[in-house]
Amino acid sequence: MTTEATATDLQVFTENWLDWYRAQESRLADPHGxxxxxxxxxxxxxxxxxxxxxxxxxxxxxxxxxxxxxxxxxxxxxxxxxxxxxxxxxxxxxxxxxxxxxxxxxxxxxxxxxxxxxxxxxxxxxxAFTGTPAYAPEPRWAVTGRYIPFDAPRPTTVGAAVEGLEHVYDAPGRIEFELDGRPLSLTAFPGHGVGALTVLFTDTTSGVTTYAANRSLAVEPPAADGTVTLDFNRAANLPCAYTDLATCPLPPAENRLPVAIEAGLKIPRERGGS
Incomplete structure (x- = not known):
């Protein structure tokens, strides 16, 4: 691939990410968001x-x-x-x-x-909202994974941003992937739309540069062979990252990744982020 083609690909990748980021911010700051x-x-x-x-x-x-x-x-x-x-x-x-x-x-x-x-x-x-800090998008954080459905959806109980509250989701399967040669996996919950998935996770940046409790990643429906893309550049904050008046779910224990995902949205300024 030529340097010119690589630069063009990176520009398109960045513009697509900016469209996603602006849509996230717009929904958050809606007059009734x-x-x-x-x-x-x-x-x-x-x-x-x-x-x-x-x-x-x-x-x-x-x-x-x-x-x-x-x-x-x-x-x-x-x-x-x-x-x-x-x-x-x-x-x-x-x-x-x-x-x-x-x-x-x-x-x-x-x-x-x-x-x-x-x-x-x-x-x-x-x-007073002025926007959410974020890592610059990098293609290396868009990784290919494989979705493995469970024999039957598994009821999965997770905690919530509100102490004492619990949420129960029927997890349809898990996603296996690698980062820098390290095998990892994430339990997936149903997403928005038929076949779509949602992943809640933390990693070693959580509480340091990213919100401590959780981040969320939307995943498109898997291909026929189970292939999915995990674009961690689009790791989003849930509402509890901004306000104590949210009841957001926490990730299941197995979704606490032992690696640093230096991508996606950072700690909001409302929580002391910069």
Missing amino acids: FLAITGLHWLDDRPQRFPDAPGAWHTGSDGVVVDLDDGEELVVDGRPVRGEHRFGVLPERGSVHAVWGDAVIEIAKRGGNDIVRPRHPDAPLRT
């Missing part, structure tokens, strides 16, 4: 009021209910609601979003618990 969250409220059978959401909220066997006072209104599925509104029983990791003025009220289930998580565009974390 994770940086706009102002509270993480845990529901039980006692009606509770919160300073950043209208109404009194409770949950039970029939799901989440809000009682709105006179003059209070939410818009759910494009329809204004007043008085009592029942959101019903939410599935695990499911969410419903209700509009309140310029805010969005997220109603969700995480770790078997119903929560209310308001998102306000003027949240200080969002308005």
